[in-house]
Amino acid sequence: MKPTLRAVAEAVGVSRSTVSNAYGRPDQLSAELRQRILDTARQMGYPGPDPTARSLRRGFVGAIGVLFTSRLSYAFTDPFAVQFLTGVAEAAERHDSNLLLVPLPADLAGARKAVENAAVDGFCVYCAGEEEGIIDTIRGRGLPFVTTSSRPAEGDRWVGIDERAAARSAAEHLVELGHRRVALLADDVLCDGTVGRPRVAAVTDVPHPTTRDRLAGFADAFAAAGVAWSELTVLSAADNTRASGAAAIRALDVGPERCTALLACSDVLALGALDALRASGEEDRSVSVTGFDDIPEAASAGLTTVRQPGEAKGRTAADLLFDPPTDVSAGQILLPTTLVVRSSSGPVLRS
Amino acid sequence: MKPTLRAVAEAVGVSRSTVSNAYGRPDQLSAELRQRILDTARQMGYPGPDPTARSLRRGFVGAIGVLFTSRLSYAFTDPFAVQFLTGVAEAAERHDSNLLLVPLPADLAGARKAVENAAVDGFCVYCAGEEEGIIDTIRGRGLPFVTTSSRPAEGDRWVGIDERAAARSAAEHLVELGHRRVALLADDVLCDGTVGRPRVAAVTDVPHPTTRDRLAGFADAFAAAGVAWSELTVLSAADNTRASGAAAIRALDVGPERCTALLACSDVLALGALDALRASGEEDRSVSVTGFDDIPEAASAGLTTVRQPGEAKGRTAADLLFDPPTDVSAGQILLPTTLVVRSSSGPVLRS
């Protein structure tokens, strides 16, 4: 067994408080005594105050949690998530805090448990999907948190973008290029595992808020151009990965006869779609494709997409967590987005 | 204040142990009583057992730490690190553990403190550089750990590759293609911040073990071809990023007159080098370039490189941490590497 602070105190012949002070409050005892304590401690192999015990006593952990939906390993699958994490990490570091990555099981009960068991001082909620129950759980623990979902509750700290307007900008771009027969691609549109072409009577039927907002934004632009929701083809991918994006396209014949453009809800899906189109022998640009996020790969692939500042989003979120805004209204921060036009989108090609 | 377990016990009129059991050992009490306890708890706003207190009592945290050198945000800058993390995350998840990302300050004292303060059950040491003092500190805490450095101590759990042989394979490839005048690129070769062309009398002077091993591997192949260490140009980048890789090349005239090939110690640096060469108007392939790691971007850039299984490395490391091998000899796992030849390397072009 490792020796405890108590053992050190006994060995030196002082009280536990004094030993504790030797570590945490050097100014509370003579430098000489302190040195003597530290020396014997080292000699006894005492590793310093136990972090857990200290946290319990102080009521402060020194770590913030980042909540992810689904498999933790997926967190790194999407470069956009990595950008976000980078920002959070940067801020955490600045505040001398560690980062605890917390994966949320798919079932609400399990997710609740994960949140209840995380030893942290607060949460950055990156996860998408069923956030309601999760946020309630955080609130139940009385911990501060910051969301990035699309619909922040009144008074909650939040950082995000105008999802709907951002999506609309991409769709308007395609409308201007003359596209009218288009497909929309998102992951798990109905949150029921349906892959391929789900039946979505109205965009309001889409459960996942971010997906819903982006699809709604796409729809807005086409509605303004006289194309109704029912005329849009909705495609659902198994999950937000390049491979699934490709699979979703492959499963359907999205050729020029069918659609002239495809709007994806993420770059990862869009890149997958490009992979599939290319593999199916489709000529480049016979189908215009747009993405969302503007991850690094988007640039090299020439993908037209909506850029959102991932790293800034993470950094801002963490900063909001560490330094609670005094003014409540300053607790919700809207970040800008930009449409980045590259080679993956172009005018409709007549055959 | 949030109510505590004690308060719930009093409210229900049972002992604290019973309430505790209601949460952690459902089989230790009647379903009926349990329900009654859970109900009043919810009603009182009791968020369930405090994670920190529980950890203290149980002597188990439910999280493992990943140690990174330098800035935490850098951890995500290198796609290879992301691959590694993905693997660790996958394993941690499988073992119902969270992941604590711990950035290590550059100074040893600070790094020690970071290790001492991390509330975890064990460490995956990904950091490079001064590992000695850090590993001692971990050992001092009596926590299990797994290293990925190039020189594991006897009896330590370790997972890695044969750095030197792997590097050699890349160099041999270039030798076969006829290259004799070459440059070697690594980050912070002398660990003193020198950028550009450091004076390295012998490869054994390189402090960082991984860098040293890889450079030594490169040198081995050229030595076998009759090219001495002193004839090799060593380049040092400020850090392991694409931009710094580019900058290191730009600072020197690595044109065909000077060198016909460049061997980088990481893909990130190699890609940066390609950027710089291209930007300086160098014709493609006038200088052959090789990397190390085989990150996703390497494939799309056509970079010849040494592939090491990043995700497997992380997964294996974490598994080794969770399931200590009974046989000590099984505690050190050597992963295979492969030379992946792409378009960035070719025969020497005569001018």
Next chain:
DNA sequence: TTGAAAGCGATACCAG
């Protein structure tokens, strides 16, 4: 400056 005492919030063992 130093030390004694009182918890922080929970769990485990063991008797009933």
Next chain:
DNA sequence: CTGGTATCGCTTTCAA
């Protein structure tokens, strides 16, 4: 199946 008791390892008033 239930409850008393003894910690887990440390920090923090407050008095001396």
